[in-house]
Amino acid sequence: QPHDDKVYASFRQDGQHGWIIAVNESDTQANGEIILPAELNGITSSALVLFEDRQLAINQNRLVDTFAPHARHVYKIDLAKKD
Numbered sequence: 001q002p003h004d005d006k007v008y009a010s011f012r013q014d015g016q017h018g019w020i021i022a023v024n025e026s027d028t029q030a031n032g033e034i035i036l037p038a039e040l041n042g043i044t045s046s047a048l049v050l051f052e053d054r055q056l057a058i059n060q061n062r063l064v065d066t067f068a069p070h071a072r073h074v075y076k077i078d079l080a081k082k083d
Contacts, residue, residue: 006024006025006026006028006030006032006067007022007023007024007025007030007032007034007067008022008023008025009021009022009023009032009034010022011036011037013079015079015080016078016079016080017076017077017078017079017080018036018040018075018076018077018079019074019075019076019077020034020036020047020063020073020074020075020077021072021073021074021075022034022065022067022072022073022074022075023067023070023071023072024067024068024069024070024071024072025070026069026070027069027070028069029066029067029068029069030066030067031064031065031066031067032063032064032065032066032067033062033063033064034062034063034064034065034075035061035062036058036061036062036063036077038061040061040077040079041061042061043077043079044058044077044078044079045057045058046058047063047075047076047077048075048076048077048078049065049073049074049075050074050075050076051074052073056075058077063075
């Protein structure tokens with residue numbers, strides 16, 4: 001669930017990974033807060049931001065990121081480990 005009404009997100013998972021695709025649909029920059037499903041709480045402390053060579057912290061089961069106008073981010077979460 002995204003927190004900013006400009007950012008929309010979709011979550012999918014397989015046995016090993018969770019995937020989030022988030023998009024800023026507005027013409028302005030947005031700060032998106034994505035609340036992860038409750039069952040993922042405590043699984044890991046970071047997400048890989050695909051295609052951007054960076055990691056993003058997961059705090060209190062939330063991802064917070066900045067989105068340029070019409071930007072998208074793809075996050076990969078390792079569900080098989082605990083940090």
